[in-house]
Amino acid sequence: MRETVKKITYYGLLFAVCAAFLYALSALVGKKITNDFSSPMVASAFSILFGLIATGSVFFSTVSREARNLSGRSWALIGLSGCASALGVSGWYLALNVTQVVVVAPIVAVYPLITILMASLFLRGIEKVTKQTVAGGIIVVIGVLFVGFGT
Amino acid sequence: MIIYGRKRRLITGILLSLMAALGFGLSAVFIKASMSSVSVKTATVISLISSSAVTMVIALSLHYEEILSLAPMAFIWFLLAGLITFLGGRFLNFHAISLMGASKASAVVSSTPLFAAILAVLFLGETIGFMLGAGTLMIVVGITLVVVQE
Numbered sequence: 001m002r003e004t005v006k007k008i009t010y011y012g013l014l015f016a017v018c019a020a021f022l023y024a025l026s027a028l029v030g031k032k033i034t035n036d037f038s039s040p041m042v043a044s045a046f047s048i049l050f051g052l053i054a055t056g057s058v059f060f061s062t063v064s065r066e067a068r069n070l071s072g073r074s075w076a077l078i079g080l081s082g083c084a085s086a087l088g089v090s091g092w093y094l095a096l097n098v099t100q101v102v103v104v105a106p107i108v109a110v111y112p113l114i115t116i117l118m119a120s121l122f123l124r125g126i127e128k129v130t131k132q133t134v135a136g137g138i139i140v141v142i143g144v145l146f147v148g149f150g151t
Numbered sequence: 152m153i154i155y156g157r158k159r160r161l162i163t164g165i166l167l168s169l170m171a172a173l174g175f176g177l178s179a180v181f182i183k184a185s186m187s188s189v190s191v192k193t194a195t196v197i198s199l200i201s202s203s204a205v206t207m208v209i210a211l212s213l214h215y216e217e218i219l220s221l222a223p224m225a226f227i228w229f230l231l232a233g234l235i236t237f238l239g240g241r242f243l244n245f246h247a248i249s250l251m252g253a254s255k256a257s258a259v260v261s262s263t264p265l266f267a268a269i270l271a272v273l274f275l276g277e278t279i280g281f282m283l284g285a286g287t288l289m290i291v292v293g294i295t296l297v298v299v300q301e
Contacts, residue, residue: 023236
């Protein structure tokens with residue numbers, strides 16, 4: 001049982017690290033796009049649209065089977081997640097339009113701590129937020145700020 | 152007057168940054184709450200539908216003229232960005248959230264600037280300074296604390 005939990009956590013870690021790497025790679029592509037073709041907001045909107053078309057095509061059979069049986073609550077939660085991340089991206093770009101990155105980056109960097117706080121408030125029965133997770137999250141955020149100001 | 156304008160822009164910038172942090176932070180929590188009844192594939196696609204609707208409305212309302220004059224080549228790059236960020240990044244991020252939980256996965260995924268710095272060192276010839284070195288060490292220690300728990 002303990003081995004299974006460990007295995008699941010390490011697979012999760014692997015997926016999370018790969019996601020972080022892909023987001024970094026996408027920042028490089030985004031830099032090329034905003035230098036040569038469009039503003040960040042337009043680039044973001046079209047990248048999401050093309051991402052939707054690609055993801056929808058690849059996962060079409062699973063999505064069409066599951067979507068019909070999905071409860072209203074699930075639709076609402078997933079829809080809210082998409083809206084929240086869209087507001088995140090839009091807020092980030094709009095903030096950079098009105099003020100400097102030295103103001104925006106440190107504020108946005110604290111988002112894992114917001115996730116930890118919200119998870120401890122709203123996901124009580126689903127996941128456990130330990131003191132160690134909070135400490136780790138704070139150290140990661142400080143590290144991200146160091147990396148941000150160091151580059 | 153100029154100072155008042157600057158102050159207003161700063162406050163607007165801070166509020167928008169807080170909105171961004173709150174948006175990124177809440178997204179993972181909503182997804183985790185829905186995971187018991189839906190697969191990662193379906194969650195990724197449905198979340199992209201609402202993300203696309205919101206960002207398209209904002210982009211069209213603020214940059215309509217620019218959208219009409221986009222170069223055809225731009226769409227190839229948009230597609231590449233969409234594949235990397237969403238078919239790759241968001242799908243794996245949601246997988247991580249379903250396996251580790253929203254709080255742990257967010258802490259790990261937030262290390263993105265570290266990977267961006269590594270890519271910049273490898274491909275753009277940037278050097279590793281004290282801040283980058285210390286930040287890297289802290290991120291590794293933080294992630295270890297988050298992941299290795301009894």
